[in-house]
Structures are given as C-alpha cells and as structure tokens.
Amino acid sequence: MDSILPGVLNCINEGLVIISVDLEITYWNPFMEKLSGKKSEAVLGQNVDKVLPTLERPFFHNAVQRLINGGNPVFFSAAMHRNLVSQDHRVNLKINRVTVEDKVSLLLEFIDVTNQFQRISQLRDYVSQLSHLNSQLKQKEKVIEKLAYYDKLTGVANRALFDKFADKYLNIAKARGTMLGLMFVDVNEFKLINDTYGHNTGDKVMTRVASLLTESTRKNDIVCRYGGDEFLVLLPDIRTFRDYQAIADRIEANKKRHIVQDGYDIWLSLSMGISFFPDDGQTIDELIAKADEFMYVNKHEIRQKNL
Amino acid sequence: MLVANKISREDILTELFNIGVGQAASTLSDIIDKQIGLTIPEVKILDAAKAKVELNKYLLQVAEGAVMVSSISFDSQLEGKVSLLFPADKMHHFIDLCLHETHVETENTLEFNDIDFDTIKEIGNIVINSIIGELSNTVNIPVEYTLPEVDVLNNASADHFVDSEEYRLVLMMFLAFDIEETEIAGAIVINMTLKSLDDILNTIDRLYNGS
Numbered sequence: 001m002d003s004i005l006p007g008v009l010n011c012i013n014e015g016l017v018i019i020s021v022d023l024e025i026t027y028w029n030p031f032m033e034k035l036s037g038k039k040s041e042a043v044l045g046q047n048v049d050k051v052l053p054t055l056e057r058p059f060f061h062n063a064v065q066r067l068i069n070g071g072n073p074v075f076f077s078a079a080m081h082r083n084l085v086s087q088d089h090r091v092n093l094k095i096n097r098v099t100v101e102d103k104v105s106l107l108l109e110f111i112d113v114t115n116q117f118q119r120i121s122q123l124r125d126y127v128s129q130l131s132h133l134n135s136q137l138k139q140k141e142k143v144i145e146k147l148a149y150y151d152k153l154t155g156v157a158n159r160a161l162f163d164k165f166a167d168k169y170l171n172i173a174k175a176r177g178t179m180l181g182l183m184f185v186d187v188n189e190f191k192l193i194n195d196t197y198g199h200n201t202g203d204k205v206m207t208r209v210a211s212l213l214t215e216s217t218r219k220n221d222i223v224c225r226y227g228g229d230e231f232l233v234l235l236p237d238i239r240t241f242r243d244y245q246a247i248a249d250r251i252e253a254n255k256k257r258h259i260v261q262d263g264y265d266i267w268l269s270l271s272m273g274i275s276f277f278p279d280d281g282q283t284i285d286e287l288i289a290k291a292d293e294f295m296y297v298n299k300h301e302i303r304q305k306n307l
Numbered sequence: 308m309l310v311a312n313k314i315s316r317e318d319i320l321t322e323l324f325n326i327g328v329g330q331a332a333s334t335l336s337d338i339i340d341k342q343i344g345l346t347i348p349e350v351k352i353l354d355a356a357k358a359k360v361e362l363n364k365y366l367l368q369v370a371e372g373a374v375m376v377s378s379i380s381f382d383s384q385l386e387g388k389v390s391l392l393f394p395a396d397k398m399h400h401f402i403d404l405c406l407h408e409t410h411v412e413t414e415n416t417l418e419f420n421d422i423d424f425d426t427i428k429e430i431g432n433i434v435i436n437s438i439i440g441e442l443s444n445t446v447n448i449p450v451e452y453t454l455p456e457v458d459v460l461n462n463a464s465a466d467h468f469v470d471s472e473e474y475r476l477v478l479m480m481f482l483a484f485d486i487e488e489t490e491i492a493g494a495i496v497i498n499m500t501l502k503s504l505d506d507i508l509n510t511i512d513r514l515y516n517g518s
Contacts, residue, residue, distance in 0.1 A: 059337045070440055075432045075454050077425035079406050080338055092425055094454065116421050123420075124410065 015085065015110030018098070021068050023047045026105065035110055036085045048108070054084050063095065068104060071097045078113050090114045151225040153203055154210035162224035162232060166284045169222075169236040173277050180277040181235030181244050182284070184291035185213065185251075188269040188302060190229035201262045208259060209270070216250040232288065244274060271299035319511050320350040320442075324480060327441030331434045339405050344485030345434070347495075351479045352504070358477035359465035362496060365481070366463055369394050369492045373417055374463045377431025381439065381452035385506070387499035389439060390468045391431050391482070395459055397491050402426050404486050417459065424457045431455040434482070438495065446510035468496045476504045 009016055015032035019025055025048050028040040038051060049056040063074045078090040085091055091110040098105045149161035157165070166182075173180040187193075187209055194202035206229065213223045213231055222234040238244055251272070259268050273294030275281060280290040324347045332345035353361065366372055373395035380388045393401070395417050402423050403409055432455055443450040460467060469477055482493035499507075 057337060059334045062334060066436065066440060070443065070449070072436060072440075072450070072452055073432075073454050074436075075425075075429050077422075077429040079402075079422045079426045080429055113421070113425070120420050120422055 013112075015091065015108075015112070017048065017108040017110070019048050019106050019108065021064075021104050021106070023049055023064065025051065032085075032110060035089050035091065035112060052085060054081060064106065067095055067097050067106060073097075078117070085110055088114070090117045151210075154207045154225050156210045156214060156231070157222050157224040159224065159226065162222060162226070162234065163284075165222045165234055169234055170277060170284060172236065178236075179238040179279075180287070181233075181238040182275050182277075182287040182291050183233040183235060183244075183248075184226075184273045184275075184288065184295040185209075185231040185233065186271045186295055186299065187229040188271055188299065193266060197262065197264050197266065201264060201266075204261050205259070205266060205268065208261070209268070212254050213251065216254045217247055221247070232291075238276065244276075248272065248274070269302060271295050271302060273298055316508050316511060317350050317352055319515055320352075320478065321347060321480075323441050323445055324350055324438050327437035328434065328482065330441075331437035334433050334437075335405075335430065339407070341404070341486060344483070346483045346485075347480045348483065349480065352508075353477050353479055355469050355475055355477060358469050358479050358496070361479055362465035362468060362494065365392075365492075365494050366465065369494075371396065372462045372464075373460065375419070375427055375457065375459050376463075376468075377427055377435065377455035377457050378468075379435055379452045379455045381450045383451040384448045385443070385450050385499065385503040387497060387503055388470075389435055389495065389497045391434055391455070392463075392468070392494045392496070393427075393484075393491060395461075398423070398427070400489065401484075401486070401491050404489060405430070417461065419459055428455055428457045431457060434495075438497075442507065445514070446507050448506060448510070468498070470498055475501055478504070 009027070009029050012029065013031055015035045016027065016029040017025060017032055018027035025043050025046055028038075028043050030040075033039055036052070043051045049060060060076075063076075066072075067074055074095040076084070076093040076095075078084070078092050081093070082090070084093060090113050092113055094109040094111070096107045096109075098107050149158060149164075150156065151158045169180050172178070187206070190202065190206075193205055197205075206225075209231065210223065210225065213233060217223060217233055217235070220236055224232045224234070226232045235244060235247060251270070255268065255270060257267060257269070259266050273291045273296070275287045275290035275294065277287055281287040328345040328347055332343045335345075336343045351358075351361065366374065371394070374392045375395045375398045376390050376392050378388060378390040398419070399410065399416070405426060435455060439450050439452070476499055478495075478497040478499065480495050482495055484491040484493055
C-alpha cells in the first residue's frame with residue numbers, strides 16, 4: 001500500500017505540498033509544479049514561505065503554529081489571498097496536520113479555483129451589461145410615455161392622458177361624493193398672434209400659456225392641451241366654489257396682459273369657463289360641453305368690454 | 308453546580324472569548340490589510356428554551372430572518388456544535404470590504420457565489436478557531452473539528468441552531484464586527500452536551516476560584 005501512495009499523490013489534480021513543522025518542503029507533487037511553475041527538485045528542502053513569499057506573513061506562521069499544537073484544519077480562500085502560488089492561478093489553500101509514528105507533518109492542499117473566478121467575472125459582466133441595458137430601456141420607456149401622453153409643443157398632458165385621469169377623477173368624485181371641476185381655457189385672438197408675429201412666436205406663446213396654467217393650479221390638477229389654442233384643466237377634490245375661485249384668481253394674477261416674446265410686446269388674453277360634477281353634468285363629455293359653453297359666454301363678455 | 312457562581316463563570320467566559328476574538332481580529336487585519344475590531348460584549352449560559360427566545364430576537368431584529376451561517380461540529384472530549392451567524396443582507400458589503408472590491412449591482416441580493424462562500428468560510432474558520440481554541444487551551448481539553456460549512460438560510464429560526472434534544476445547554480454571545488466604520492452584528496451559538504459544558508465550567512472554577 002505504502003509503495004503506491006506516492007504514485008497516487010502524483011496523479012491528483014490538486015497541488016499537494018507536505019512540509020515539516022519547521023516549514024521545510026518534503027513533498028511537492030506534479031500538479032503543484034504546474035500551478036507554481038516551480039519544479040520539485042528546485043524546492044525540496046527549502047522553506048515553503050521562501051518558495052511562496054505570500055506566505056511569509058504572521059497570519060500564516062500563527063496558523064501553522066496553532067495547527068501543530070491543536071490539530072484543527074486551516075483554510076485560506078483565493079479571494080482573500082491573491083497570487084498565493086502564481087499570478088495566473090487563483091487557489092484555495094487547506095492545511096491539515098498529519099501525524100505518522102509521532103512525527104508531525106503538515107499537508108497543504110492548493111485547490112485551483114481559477115475557472116470559478118473567470119465564470120463569476122463573466123457573469124458579473126453580463127449582469128452589468130443587462131443592468132445598463134435595463135436602465136436604457138427604462139429611459140426609452142419614459143420617452144415613449146412622454147410621447148404617448150404629453151403634448152410635444154407645450155409639455156402638458158395630451159388628450160390621451162386627460163381621458164385617463166378624467167375617468168379616474170370622476171369615479172373618485174362619484175365614490176366620495178365630492179365635486180370635480182373642469183375648466184375650459186381658450187387663448188383669445190391666437191390666430192391674430194400667429195399672423196402678426198409668426199408661427200414660431202405663436203408656438204412660444206402657447207408654451208407660456210401652458211406654463212402659466214401649470215404654475216397656477218395644484219399638484220394633482222391636470223392641465224391638458226385640448227386643441228390648437230384650447231386647454232382643459234381637471235380640478236379634482238373641489239369641495240366648494242371657493243376652492244375653484246382660489247385657482248382662477250391665481251391664473252388671473254399670473255396672467256400678464258402684455259407679455260414680451262421674441263422682442264415683441266404681445267397682448268395676451270384668456271377666456272375661461274368652468275363646469276362642475278355633479279351640478280353641470282354626469283359625464284366628462286357633458287362637463288366639457290358645459291365648460292365650453294361658459295367659456296364662450298366669458299369670451300363674449302371680454303369682447304364686449306374691449307369694444 | 309451549574310447555577311452557583313453563574314455570573315462569574317459568564318464573566319470569565321466573556322473575558323476568555325474576547326482574548327480569542329482579539330487574536331482573530333489581529334489575524335484578519337493582517338490578511339486583509341485593514342483595521343478590524345471584534346468584540347463580544349457578553350456571554351450567556353442558557354438552557355435551550357431561553358436560548359431560542361434570545362436567538363429569535365436577534366433573527367427578527369438584526370437579521371430579519373435571513374442569515375449566512377458558518378458552523379462546525381466538534382467531538383473528542385468535548386462534544387457540540389458551534390454556529391457563527393451574520394445577517395445575510397449585510398454580507399455582500401462586508402465581503403466587498405474584506406476583498407477591497409465594489410459590486411453595486413449585487414449589493415442587495417441574497418444570492419452568493421462560491422467566492423463569497425469561501426471568503427466567509429475563511430473568516431468563520433478564523434473566528435471559530437479563536438473561540439474554541441482559547442476555550443480548549445484554557446481548560447486544557449482537546450477539541451477536534453473540521454473546516455466550517457457555510458450556508459445561507461432564509462426565514463431562519465432558532466430551531467436551526469439550538470437542538471434542545473441533544474444538547475440542552477447553550478453558550479450564546481453576540482459579536483460586534485467592525486470594519487472601516489461598518490459594524491456587522493453577528494451571533495455565536497455553541498451547543499454543548501451537558502457533560503461537556505460541566506467539564507468546562509468545573510475546570511474554570513478550579514482555575515479561577517480554586518474550588
């Protein structure tokens with residue numbers, strides 16, 4: 001049996017080193033030659049911490065001493081101990097005490113885990129690439145959502161988003177017994193602005209009206225560009241007419257009669273009509289029709305005043 | 308015999324284990340080239356039922372039920388099992404600190420690879436060696452064991468670590484692991500046969516109290 005053991009150790013695909021209690025190398029198997037690039041003849045009789053200099057540290061010497069005294073195995077991981085045997089291989093090191101006829105030796109097993117490190121590194125790269133792709137997709141989703149639900153020129157909600165919120169807010173108002181306000185806003189004489197100052201300036205004026213409405217309304221109110229120069233504003237959770245009046249007053253205060261755009265002094269005027277669920281209608285279409293009607297009354301009043 | 312001098316025995320064990328983990332901290336600092344603090348504020352000797360209550364508190368409050376555990380069984384003259392528990396959700400950050408690495412994408416997952424397991428196996432080996440080694444040296448009773456097994460347990464409960472049938476008495480301690488101002492609250496549970504613990508405590512009494 002003893003005669004075949006050296007042959008068996010030579011066949012094992014694991015770096016095997018046997019050292020004495022003085023750290024002198026007494027056995028160095030062929031796989032260890034492959035891992036370290038050092039031939040057995042060159043290292044036998046030398047101290048292991050001189051042949052493998054990363055072991056020339058207090059943690060190794062202390063571990064060996066404890067192992068010689070106590071006999072319990074020691075483990076050093078490839079992750080915490082880089083370049084244990086060479087720069088090309090990552091190895092875990094297990095050390096056990098072997099006692100034969102009162103003579104104590106230490107068996108060092110160098111287990112090659114280089115492939116594990118490579119695979120994990122590849123997986124980390126894939127995860128990183130996927131994570132990057134995922135964030136790109138999320139950004140694109142946001143852009144698509146913006147295109148689908150927001151008006152390209154003014155940045156406020158388009159009709160699709162308005163419809164979505166209108167149904168939601170109407171259902172909440174019905175369930176809670178609260179009011180829902182719907183404001184119809186029209187930019188007076190917008191065609192004249194376009195004809196006088198050009199479409200480019202007209203577009204900028206439209207954007208400023210959208211900003212004015214957004215700044216004057218509450219966080220949960222929905223400002224929507226309904227048509228060319230028409231806006232709708234959904235006002236959920238209105239409890240009294242005063243709640244609406246506070247918003248209308250803010251629009252009035254923010255609305256500058258004259259605005260300067262592209263160096264032109266432009267007269268800006270808005271006509272507004274408001275309808276309320278449940279008094280003015282039971283559906284969004286009825287509320288829009290009613291608010292449109294009141295908006296025309298307001299437009300007529302403004303025209304009369306300016307005559 | 309076990310109840311008398313209980314406080315002083317616990318104090319003695321606390322001091323012994325702190326010497327052990329102090330050496331473990333020094334070894335780990337040498338390996339990873341960073342300042343590491345390891346302290347055990349208090350050791351408790353509990354019966355299995357009380358140990359389960361204490362441990363369940365830790366699992367619920369600190370580890371939220373998911374732990375990474377290194378455990379070894381020992382036999383020869385002393386028989387038992389020791390488990391070193393860490394909150395699993397903190398372990399990626401902890402391992403990264405030990406390896407001087409940063410992996411933001413895996414920081415919050417409970418998935419661990421072989422490299423992570425081997426890192427914890429080494430740390431577990433060093434910490435457990437230091438505790439059991441110190442105990443074994445002090446009472447001069449040899450302890451034999453293998454390398455730790457490392458596992459991640461989701462929804463872990465104290466029943467995983469405290470075996471009331473076989474061991475009945477438990478040494479329990481919490482471990483404050485401090486690395487670069489990040490503190491990881493670990494727990495160590497040592498299940499021992501009544502005879503083993505009795506042997507240890509009697510030896511300690513003889514050594515420190517002369518009885």
